[in-house]
Structures are given as C-alpha cells and as structure tokens.
Amino acid sequence: DSGVTQTPKHLITATGQRVTLRCSPRSGDLSVYWYQQSLDQGLQFLIQYYNGEERAKGNILERFSAQQFPDLHSELNLSSLELGDSALYFCASSVGATSRADTQYFGPGTRLTVL
Amino acid sequence: AQSVTQLGSHVSVSEGALVLLRCNYSSSVPPYLFWYVQYPNQGLQLLLKYTTGATLVKGINGFEAEFKKSETSFHLTKPSAHMSDAAEYFCAVRYNQGGKLIFGQGTELSVKP
Numbered sequence: 001d002s003g004v005t006q007t008p009k010h011l012i013t014a015t016g017q018r019v020t021l022r023c024s025p026r027s028g029d030l031s032v033y034w035y036q037q038s039l040d041q042g043l044q045f046l047i048q049y050y051n052g053e054e055r056a057k058g059n060i061l062e063r064f065s066a067q068q069f070p071d072l073h074s075e076l077n078l079s080s081l082e083l084g085d086s087a088l089y090f091c092a093s094s095v096g097a098t099s100r101a102d103t104q105y106f107g108p109g110t111r112l113t114v115l
Numbered sequence: 116a117q118s119v120t121q122l123g124s125h126v127s128v129s130e131g132a133l134v135l136l137r138c139n140y141s142s143s144v145p146p147y148l149f150w151y152v153q154y155p156n157q158g159l160q161l162l163l164k165y166t167t168g169a170t171l172v173k174g175i176n177g178f179e180a181e182f183k184k185s186e187t188s189f190h191l192t193k194p195s196a197h198m199s200d201a202a203e204y205f206c207a208v209r210y211n212q213g214g215k216l217i218f219g220q221g222t223e224l225s226v227k228p
Contacts, residue, residue, distance in 0.1 A: 002158060002160070004158070033215070033216075035216075042218060042219075042220045042221065043205065043207075043216075043218035043221075044218075045214075045215035045216065045217070048214060048215065055214070056214040056215060058215050090158060090159065092159075103149075103161055103164065104161075104216060105161070106151070106158040106159040106160070107158050108157060108158040109158050
C-alpha cells in the first residue's frame, strides 16, 4: 500500500459525458501527479500540482482539467469523453516539487471505460 | 527528444534463472533513473532508483540495476527468478527539476516453473 488513494476504482460512462477522478496523496506529500496509461500510448504524464498550484503540464488534452485543493487532494476532470479516453489513470504523489530524486508513489489507479 | 527504450516487450525466464531487463535512455545529460513494477490490477511500485553516487543500486525483492553512463543504460537484474516476479516492469527517467517521469513502454516478465 503506497498510501495514495484513488476513487473510484472503475468508471464506465458514455461518449460525450464528463467524469471526475479523485486522488488523495500520501500524508505529508505536497505534489500530486496525474498519468494516463493506455495500450497505444503507454504511461504518459498529464499534469503536476504542488501545494495547490499547477507546476508542470504534459500531454493533457484541453478537454481535461485538474486542480488541487487546500487539503491537498486532487481531482482530474475529463469532459466530452471519447472512446480513445478509455485508459487507466494513475495519481502519484511526492514530498516536494523540485528535487529530481524525489520518489513518486503511485495510487492503484482508476480504470475508465468509455462506451 | 528525451526518451526511454526498453528492449523487449516480453521476457520469459524459468524459475531460478537470471532475470535481465534492458533500459536505455537518450540524453547527453544523465538523468535520474527509476525502475517500477506493476502487478496485475495494481499501481506502480518503486523497485529502485539511481540519483547520484554508487552506480550499482540495490532495490527490493532482490533486484538491482547498474547505471552505465558510457552505454546510457540502466539494466535491471535479479540472479534467480521467482514465480512471484511475474509482472510488468517499467524503466523511467526524470530530467528537470521536479516534473514528470518519462516511462519506457514496459517489459512483461513471465516466469515458467
């Protein structure tokens, strides 16, 4: 158990819909990262938040957005869903934001299926 | 572009045999290097990481990896495979201060009895 929690575990929805994925970081961690894992793209970084502020952005679609709240939990919002958005979405957390040596601890993921 | 290459999407070994999973990175600036393992229906778990110092890094579950700058490699090894080692293994690098991990495509390890 990494200490990172994600809900829900599974999500099945239809094209065009909007969903919200939730992540709670390990106690004491200030950074939250979102990754998408799909068969064709592999593991891709989406976005990082540190202590409530966006820190780094990766291959995140404009239809996707995220935020980190004062209690440090984070939400990833996916809208106008397409079949290709079906994937495993991971959240990870780390203590800091700037140290390359920081270990990122991963949650169990949310499996999104878009029908 | 910075990238990570894992040679072999699938590796099969017999129980008790040597495990060797290959990872090469593309950059003239040595990154920080990580190996993660993903068991079925689970998240990623850190096996080991190289930041600075000793180039031979020991991790959990008997795994180790050696950073070779001249070969831009960070191969993962285990002297004797166990059935419980069957999983997907990901090599990852981190270049910038903070920010993202760049992952390889993963290598699925199968262990035959």
